[in-house]
Amino acid sequence: MESDRTMEHYHMNLNLKVWRQPNSQTPGAFKLYRVENISSEMSFLEMFDVLNEQLIRDGEDPITFDHDCREGICGSCSMYINGKPHGPWAANTTCQLHMRAFHDGDTIVVEPWRANSFPVIKDLMVDRSAFDRIIQAGGYISVNTGNAVDGNSLPVPKDHADQAFAAAMCIGCGACVAACKNSSAMLFLSAKVSHLSLLPQGDPERSSRVVNMVAQMDKEGFGACTNTGACEATCPKEISIANIARLNKEYLLATLTAE
């Protein structure tokens, strides 16, 4: 999609087909909107700000959507745009998607993340607190507070540090769940397990962590991974599916050796 990233400035009129849903109990439906004179230099969320101002002026309820940093690092934004989480660009979040990805006259379909474990709160905003509970089940290390230890007292092989850092890039946005045909959270979970199990600081809780986090993931109602690779292809932080294989290995070893 790099070819779409033309730097030429232009304006466009767009048709938007946006999912509107008052709350998790009430069924939702698509509603059509038209926005005009949109700059190609706007971000996708800025275009939504324009639409919301238009709706407020017209006395309508503005569209609810998640956002926070708008810098691609917090993992809050969560729109499923034209059949892909975070829109057409690779390795990109919705807030970093710019309108130069679209052309005058385009119709853009915007949906919320769809998974039973991510119930819609309103419109395009979903409840992703299931991820928080998975983290609470084991995505931490227990250390005594006090003075910072000397960095050299805990040797970490360079390749382990690199792999742990790559896994720690996960921002927990939930695009992996949204993209997966099984609504599986295993790319997210595997990133968290890999990040900590590769480092000496995470070693003491290594076995209990993976067992508890998998149990919590199942309790939250996410599906099982079938290695289709859709999660990896859509992940804004390019988390590798190899982490899922590592998660499987960690789980197998933990369950074989746990008392």
Add this chain to the structure above:
Amino acid sequence: MALKNVLTSSVGKKLVMGFTGIFLILFLVVHAGLNACIWANDGGEMFNKAAHFMGGNLVPRILEVGLFGGIFLHIIQGYLLTLDNRSKRSVGYAVDYSKGSKWYSRSMAILGTILLLFFILHWKHFWVPSRFTGIPEAKFYNGIEVHDVFALMKDTFSEAWVVIFYVISCAALGYHLAHGFQSAFKTIGIHNRRYHTMLSAVGMGFSIVIPTLFALMPISLYLGWIR
């Protein structure tokens, strides 16, 4: 940790699929190797002797029980996983995300169903006669009476629709393996990048070579390339 908890977890269910899948992959090598004896083009002598060895030896008989156990575990677990996974998204997307994965990776249950239908027909053609109803014709090699399975193959593959169905099933097997081979090894925990690349390449080769070998068997007999 209780074994039940392991096997009923999302990762445990996949481990069952992975291990049974690898076991069935190994069986395919044995099956293809044995059946390839028909290309000796010796009136089926080598093939009939090999089939007699497999049917009359205790070790393959014991392995056969494990094989059926593996097949049924793979099928039942596969369907249960598919149904469970489908229940996780009650409201579907208006525009599906299809670019991030291959169609055959998303269609393992459909491909598996084609293979199940094939198994039923295949067992009716060969396994049931060899174990229960009996193979009418026999041949003598060095004074030993053996079932003429080769004659049964020739007779079975004299009908065009059977040959066509077998070839379609072999194509389904190829696509099932194209995803299943590398996926099984990822599932059992092989995450080294070099092995991933190697296993993906070997899996792709395996998914082409083995189903092609199987498909050529009914074609060869139907077209009279083997006598």
